[in-house]
Amino acid sequence: MTRARITIDRDFTIADVPRRLFGSFVEHMGRCVYTGIFEPGHPQADERGFRRDVLQLVKELGPTVVRYPGGNFVSGYLWEDGVGPVDQRPRRLDGAWHTIETNAFGLHEFVEWAGEAGVEVMEAVNLGTRGVEEARALVEYANHPGGTYWSDLRRRNGAADPFDIRLWCLGNELDGPWQIGHKTAHEYGRLAQETAKAMRLVDPTIELVAVGSSNRQMPTFGTWEHTVLTHAYEEVDYISMHAYYQERDGDAASFLAEGVDMDAFIDGVIATIDAVKAAGKHRKQVDISFDEWNVWDQDRYNDHEAREIEAAGWREHPRLIEDTYDVADAVVVGTLLHSLLRHGDRVRIANQAQLVNVIAPIRSEEGGPAWRQSIFWPFARMARLAQGRILRLAVDSSQTSTRKFGDVDAIDAAATWDEASGTIALFVANRSLEEAGDVTVDLRGLAATAIRSAEVLTVPEGGDRRSANVADDQDRVGLVPLRDAGIADGAVRATLPPMSWAVIVLDAATA
Incomplete structure (x- = not known):
């Protein structure tokens, strides 16, 4: 034994529990949105097409903030496609996941869904194929009361009141060669700095997350964070972290200990942030947004599923990385949550990826049931009980x-x-x-x-x-x-x- x-x-405490630590993620990827949270015609759908059975499970799970709309998807996304009359929205090819995006669900629908689910919106802007002006315009559309082009367009599209989105991601995984619009650290650092300045000129109350390394194994890990923050430290509030874990070669003992890796990853990023702070003589504190984390069998996706998706041609919301989670996965997810909580003085935001169907605690079938996966339980209990x-x-x-x-x-x-x-x-x-x-x-x-x-x-x-x-x-x-x-x-x-x-x-x- x-x-x-x-x-x-x-008397030995770390910090108040940051409520945003229990966040989730909805990306236009696979069946997370379509037939996940949104399925008009489903027996459990309301008049807006929101699946009530899924909503009930989301409320039970208890996420506090949800990142949207990506993810890799956002690096090629035109946010204007997802506003206005649905029957006039364009269908687009999504190069990130090799699918067709119908744009039947967009910003207005997500904000309304988030209000129904009782979660804060964490909005990501496209800094892959777009830049300063498009991000500035989106903040004006979402948060300005009225009397300007973009805010009045929002009002004409049915939202008289601003969405008041406080939390914004300055792109996604732009250190990765797989990313649409991949950039060097210097290219991204300057773009993030100037985009942040422009967004804050529209709304000085927003909080901004700069892109960190896509994972700890990236060859640029550490130097990426240092370079980006050297450019943008004063303009941002957080830098992101992403990590996915899986069992490899039947090594269950190492898999169950992956929280050790998360601890070391977080400690390394904190050290880099604080080094830039000291060297730049900054007074403010930049913290961490761990806005993608989970257990994910990436080998299966890379070796088989990605090729199958491409071979099948362009389709609407195909099944994609719908991992089935077992007991071991749930224990690992529990320990990853422990790591995040133990670092709650610096990890102020965290988003489990994703919410429904796509490597998710909740699964649903088109026209059929929705249910809890094993990893649902550690998240739900910690989100509810971790207080004070x-x-x-x-x-x-x-x-x-x-x-x-x-x-x-x-x-x-x-x-x-x-x-x-x-x-x-x-x-x-x-x-x-x-x-x-x-x-x-x-x-x-x-x-x-x-x-x-x-x-x-x-x-x-x-x-x-x-x-x-x-x-x-x-x-x-x-x-x-x-x-x-x-x-x-x-x-x-x-x-x-x-x-x-x-x-x-x-x-x-x-x-």
Whole structure:
């Protein structure tokens, strides 16, 4: 059995929980929009074509902010195509995903959908094929009250009030050769700087995210962030991070430890930001928007699916990277959320990619049902329960061996303390494939009075780590009561099954 002692001290905290940390992502890609959140004619669709069954699951999942409309898609997108009468909108070829974009769903529809879902809009501008003027015009269209060309066009298109979009992405993954409009760091840094200045001349209250490296393995990682911020530090509020993880060559132990990589990635970007800040003698603080992250089998996409899409020719919203998530995926997603929460003093925004169908916690079928994937559960619980202050934990854990990272903690954890409700939310994962985890939690400055709830996600009875939820068996994997959890001699004790993720909510009083 693996063992871990977690020490929680009321006075050792990191930051208030940033609510934007629990964000999601809707891109015009595959079936995320069409037959995902929007399917006119579906039995569950409302008069606007929004799928009510999907909306209900989105509200249960609890994202706070949703990035839109891309992603790679945005680097070739003309935002004007998605406004005005739907029957007059042009059909376009989308080179990013080799599909036909009908533009039946655009900015107005997304803003209305976001209001219905109760999420903040995070809008991305095209800095691949377009630039300063188009971005400036979009801010005027979205946020200016009226009396100008673009704001009056919005009003004529049915939105008398401004959309008041606060959060904007200055392009997407422009360090990547696959990106439409790929740029060097100097080219992008100057463009981001000038675009940011022009956008803020229209609306000085907006917040701006500069493009960071597409992943930690990029050959320009580190130098890209340094160069971009050297140009644009004073003009932006955040720099982006993107990361996707997958199991390779059957190495499940390393896969379960990928949170170690996310920790190192974040720490590296923080170091680069702060180096630019110091060298430039800047007073303001630039933080991180981790606006794409998830588990994704990229090998399957690159080796097979991308070729199949191109071979099939230009189609409307074909199936694309609709990964089916299993127990192991859910445990990894839980640990990635732990990493983000532990860095909540600098990672102020994060967006799991994507929301529906495309590498998503929610799946739907055209004309059919919608359901929760295994990765739905860690996100939903953390989005709801992570409140108040992020606690700085001291974790003394048994080690588990991995091929990629060497020895790592078998038990991984994050926690929050909400003084208003008197609750501690402890999120904990057992990375061991075979051994149960005996966890003891010592409290200092706080006293646990009761366990309000304790749930665990692990291999279901009769299943294995590949068990997953599918259309005809939608509840195979989920949260179940964690029976072996209690309070004794002032400490909280719990036993976690092998390869599991759990959440324990404690009623606590200051001691």
